[in-house]
Amino acid sequence: MKYALVTGGSRGIGKAICLKLAKELNYNIILNYNSNTEAAKATQAEIISLGVKCDILKFNVSDMDSTQEFIEQWKSKNPEAKIEILVNNAGITKDGLFIFTNKEAWNSVIDTSLNGFYNVTQTVLKDMLRSRYGRVINIVSLSGLKGNPGQVNYSAAKGAMISATKALAQEIGKRKVTVNAVAPGFIQSDMTKDFDENELKKHIPLNRFGEAEEVANLVSFLASERSSYITGEVININGGLYS
Numbered sequence: 001m002k003y004a005l006v007t008g009g010s011r012g013i014g015k016a017i018c019l020k021l022a023k024e025l026n027y028n029i030i031l032n033y034n035s036n037t038e039a040a041k042a043t044q045a046e047i048i049s050l051g052v053k054c055d056i057l058k059f060n061v062s063d064m065d066s067t068q069e070f071i072e073q074w075k076s077k078n079p080e081a082k083i084e085i086l087v088n089n090a091g092i093t094k095d096g097l098f099i100f101t102n103k104e105a106w107n108s109v110i111d112t113s114l115n116g117f118y119n120v121t122q123t124v125l126k127d128m129l130r131s132r133y134g135r136v137i138n139i140v141s142l143s144g145l146k147g148n149p150g151q152v153n154y155s156a157a158k159g160a161m162i163s164a165t166k167a168l169a170q171e172i173g174k175r176k177v178t179v180n181a182v183a184p185g186f187i188q189s190d191m192t193k194d195f196d197e198n199e200l201k202k203h204i205p206l207n208r209f210g211e212a213e214e215v216a217n218l219v220s221f222l223a224s225e226r227s228s229y230i231t232g233e234v235i236n237i238n239g240g241l242y243s
Contacts, residue, residue: 007090016213055074137181
């Protein structure tokens with residue numbers, strides 16, 4: 001009854017991660033999503049077809065009360081289950097020049113990525129520490145490492161997650177719980193569908209956007225026993241665009 005909880009797991013990178021953890025590591029999946037029930041159910045069906053269990057939980061990670069309520073309800077219904085892997089993938093963008101960024105655009109992006117990390121991790125971490133095993137994997141961004149014009153809010157949120165990753169890893173390493181971050185560059189997804197790929201790939205040494213499954217491959221490694229001596233790291237996956 002070992003489970004992996006993936007936030008924002010219904011589409012894109014989150015979906016690819018769910019499928020990879022189920023297929024490669026044989027983990028049952030808790031798939032969190034916020035709005036697209038149809039996509040969540042379709043992904044759930046794909047995961048179940050791989051021979052593992054998949055529960056879908058609809059809650060907004062930026063809402064602490066809702067996050068705690070849904071996860072605690074799930075735990076009470078599944079007393080024998082253990083959440084061994086947490087992938088904090090949920091995130092949104094509301095791009096625009098900083099001078100025109102209103103408070104709602106600022107707060108909503110910070111709330112989803114950074115406060116979402118806090119809300120979900122707080123709710124599941126104690127059980128990992130008690131069992132002396134766990135993997136926390138935070139999906140951050142190239143934007144959080146080098147900054148990106150038009151994404152000051154997103155860069156701020158992901159940059160803070162990177163610092164939190166490094167600090168938390170040092171706090172809990174003795175309990176054999178690792179904390180790492182994965183920083184994708186330009187990946188084919190809903191988030192990048194309006195980008196000018198032909199223009200942007202000129203700046204990428206591998207001359208293409210990445211695929212969601214390539215990010216999932218890295219997450220699967222970090223979630224496995226093979227990564228047991230890696231913690232506090234931020235691993236880039238961006239085709240050589242930035243290191």
